[in-house]
Amino acid sequence: MSKIVSKSVKKTAKSAQECINMVIAQSGGPSMVINDSLCGALMAGRSARKAGKIGKILGAKHGVEGILKGDYIDLTELKDKAIKRLLATPSSALGSCRHKPDAKDCRKIFEEFRRLKVGFFFYIGGNDSADAARIVAEEAEKENYPLVVYHIPKTIDNDLRSCDHTPGYASAANFVIRALIGDDLDNRALGGVKIDVIMGRDAGFLTASSALARVRPDCGPHLIYLPEVPFSEEKFVKDVKAVLKKYNRCVVAVSEGIRGKDGVPIGAKLGTGEKDSHGNVQMSGSGALGDHLARVLKEKAAVKRVRADTFGYLQRSFPSLQTSQDMAEAAGVGFFAVNYALAAAAGVKGSIKKGTVGILRKKGKTYKVDYKALPIQDAAKETRAFPKEFIAKGGNDVTKAFVDYLKPLIDDLPEIEILL
16 A cells, blocks of 8 residues: 555544444355354344444455455345355355465555445454454554454364364364264275375364264274374384274274374375465365375285275365354354454453454353453464373374363264164
8 A cells, every 4th residue: 555545544544433344254264154153243243233333244255355356245234034044054155265465465455444434354264364364453553544353263173272162163073973973884884994084284173073973882983193193104004903803894084184203294295285375285185195095004904995085175064064052153253253343442441452252161061161352363373283181192092081072062963773
């Protein structure tokens, strides 16, 4: 933005009250409940609109890219029927992107926001999206543009440091659990080894969720491998042989991000090396890791029947598998983000103008959560790893503590009858 435009912004946008319209956008990988967060924010925005605190509610198409292009959907008068359908619709209804804005982008964004009289910006996404929102918020401060920015958490990876668990994770886990139940039944009928490669670049939460597929002691997955434990092909072969000896079959759940002692993901070495703007190497669009592990077992363990599937993007936007808890909490973070932003604009003591919404699990036997406004830096960029106390001693399974952590987030699983 030129100095003249910058001065114009400072002159015309003196307070958040003068820029009362809000923009909301979605970013990063879609999830089954990302639209629930959008609807939660819409409901809070409508209440604020009735109270005269917010004007229009604009949805930017494809994240910050839509803002840069001036491409919006007016959500202000979206019909209740449409919202009801949206609550049950997976994937990003507004479209998504993985664009990381720089200072130049931000100047264009503020020019857009000035034109539209925007004082609130909400960005739904994971840690990279939180970092993008942080950049916009900090650049707005430098430009003296009065903007309240809130990141609304979402990621199936469950790796945000700001949340006990993240909206989108439980529903994706629900898919993984049910897929593994079915895969175990398939493997039980035909034998051999089945390998399932599950999303999880740096954190093993989603792969670990497969443990809940064990509806009886001999059910798979019999082995679970996470990015947090260095992967050894020699140990992998040994582990599979031991399971085959015990059950005469084996189901394996493997995170796409498993890495050797050098810390480099094995899947990244086997792939094309393609990266997004945040520097993430593409792994989910390839079956290379599963094929590689299948070859290892055929060559080094002499296993005749080995099959491998890469769940890939199926885990993110599968319809009708959203869990009730996940849907409720996804709507909750959207609703509270808008209300926290309104408090910040009104100058309420202790409020945060550059924030994210944390989901904090309460202590006690009954599952309950609190929502809390936290500094946006708590969710941005850096991720958390799967906790050590959730990893079994052998490094190829999870503990009961993890199962207890996940169970309250998952709806009742189907009852099955096993004769063999």
